[in-house]
Amino acid sequence: MAEDEKTPARQIITEYAQAHFRYFRTVDGTVYAQRNGHPVARPIRSQGTTGSHRQELMVDLFRDGVGVFNGTALREALDLIEALALTESVQPxxxxxxxGFNGSTWLDLGRDDGRSVRIHPTGWDILTPDPQEVCWRRTQLTGELPLPAKDTDGKGIDLLLRLTNFTGAESECLAVAWLIGCLDPGMPVPAPFLTGPQGAGKSTAGKMLMRIIEGMTGDLRRAPKDEENLITAVAAGWITALDNLSHLPPDLSDAMCCIVTGAESVKRALFTDGDVVRSRYRRPLLLTGIDVGVIRPDLAERLLPLRLVRPKVRRTEAELWAEYSEVLPTVLGSLLDLTVKVRAAEADTPTDLRMADFAHLCAQLDAVAALGALPSYRASLDDLNDDVIEGDLLAQTVLKHAAGLIPGAEARMTSSEWLHALSGLYSGDDCRPLPKGWPTTGKVLSDRLKRLQPTLAARGVLIDWGRTREGRYIEMGRPADPTPGQQQPAF
Structure with missing residues (x-):
């Protein structure tokens, strides 16, 4: 018997795999396989039937004439490769x-040849990234993007806005700012909430914005029923777009806050007793709907309302999307050109807004194009504060109480005393019954006021907490009137 016929199958597979693929691990211990010279990496434990590394390795072994191997040999070889890779360096x-390197950013075009867009301080290029610099992970949600057009002279932005039904320049400039923010992997961006009357094209506009970065296969989806399914959907793509929202329960609202600013989920690994699976996520989020009811204050600070109107002239779906597909390379090229200019622009960072990175981006966009993005962003947050107050009877009662305070003066009481005072103010002389959801204890009132604190501060009501020897207290007041010549601070 020949010597090579005595070589175990698992050894043949292992030697072939290590010669043609690079294996590495991520910080959470997942081992990936990356074909030599190609930027796309696949987890070796993936059991998917499409694009899994196991399938990729089987095909290569057959095409190169090495042989056809059974499942046991493949499993044993991959077990050994995984163990060896766990000793290698970590790469995300x-x-x-x-x-990328030297302040650059990469955009995956989703192409089989691995070509991607490198955005650098002086421009952008279409290249195949060095596998040591970028490792792309793709899923079934990763669609293919066309090659962006060069030298568009910015006309792609106008072509995009012409296909949408935004109410005016305020919503249009914020939509453009959000798209630029989506190209920065380190920037948390607020979630656009496309709203308007029935028939205003909210879903269509949402798809158009999403598909600029996710490709023509990107689509809107219904909100998952629980947080675990939402996190799974978020982890499988870059932009998560939820369509036709009519209600935001507290759990979903809290999950959206985490998606926008970043969080981590830990759950037990399947079929194990002690292993866990970590899911880190911070993704751009897009929402559409006519009205979602009461918006919680913490989510309101992370939303970007974009309003649409009903079009005067209707077009067929086929005609609309045919035109969109035709102009998409130009739109993407113009967006990349504008992104380079905006990143190079110098502007002051607003320090009074929670999403400071996005506010700074709006200021940079104004420095380049003078679109009024930052004033529009401030106005949108002001509108959201009004929505929060209109939907919260406690906030309305606090504002009513604060209206009787002298500017510069402060009222200090315990939480129970505040509950008694605010409940009496709401009930009035006619002893109106307290509404459902009204705080029942001083602790519940204190927690509600902590959520409402930024919203109330935007309306000139300052709330603080403290402690004396007698116990804890809540302090409420209004800022003093500015002296002549002194500018009133903007909230």
């Missing part, structure tokens, strides 16, 4: 956008 994987 990315979906759609990734940071």
């Amino acid at each position: 994987t990315h979906i759609r956008v990734a940071p």
Whole structure:
């Protein structure tokens, strides 16, 4: 018997795999396989039937004439490869956008040849990234983007806005700012909430914004029923777009806050007693709907309302999307050109807004194009504060109480005393019954006021907490009137 016929199958597979693929691990211990010279990485434990590394390895072994091997040999070889890879250096994987060397950013075009867009301080190029610099992770949600057009002279932005039904320049400039923010993997961006009357094209506009970065296969989806399914959907793509929202329960609202600013989920690994699976996520989020009811204050600070109107002239779906597909390379090229200019612009960072990175981006956009993005962003937050107050009877009662305070003066009481005072103010002389959801204890009132604190501060009501020897207290007041010549601070 020949010597090579005595070589175990698992050894043949292992030697072939290590010669043609690079294996590495991520910080959470997942081992990935990356074909030599190609930027796309696949987890070796993936059991998917489409695009899994196991399938990729089987095909290569057959095409190169090495042989056809059974499942046991493949499993044993991959077990050994995984054990060896756990001793290698750690490298992250990315979906759609990734940071690069020397201040650059990469955009995955989703192409089989691995070509991607490198955005650098002086421009952008279409290249195949060095596998040591960028490792792309792709899923079934990763669609293919066309090659962006060069030298568009900015006309792609106008072509995009012409296909949408935004109410005016305020919503249009914020939509453009959000798209630029989506190309930065390190920037948390507020979630656009496309709203308007029935028939205003909210879903269509949402798809158009999303598909600029996710490709023509990107689509809107219904909100998952629980947080675990939402996190799974978020982790599989870059932009998560939820369509036709009519209600935001507290759990979903809290999950959206985490998606926008970043969080981590830990759950037990399947079929194990002690292993866990970590899911880190911070993704751009897009929402559409006519009205979602009461918006919680913490989510309101992370939303970007974009309003649409009903079009005067209707077009067929086929005609609309045919035109969109035709102009998409120009739109993407113009967006990349504008992104380079905006990143190079110098502007002051607003320090009074929670999403300071996005506010700074709006200021940079104004420095380049003078679109009024930052004033529009401030106005949108002001509108959201009004929505929060209109939907919260406690906030309305606090504002009513604060209206009787002298500017510069402060009222200090315990939480129970505040509950008694605010309940009496709401009930009035006619002893109106307290509404459902009204705080029942001083502790519940204190927690509600902590959520409402930024919203009330935007309306000139300052709330603080403290402690004396007698116990804890809540302090409420209004800022003193500015002296002549002194500018009133903007909230």
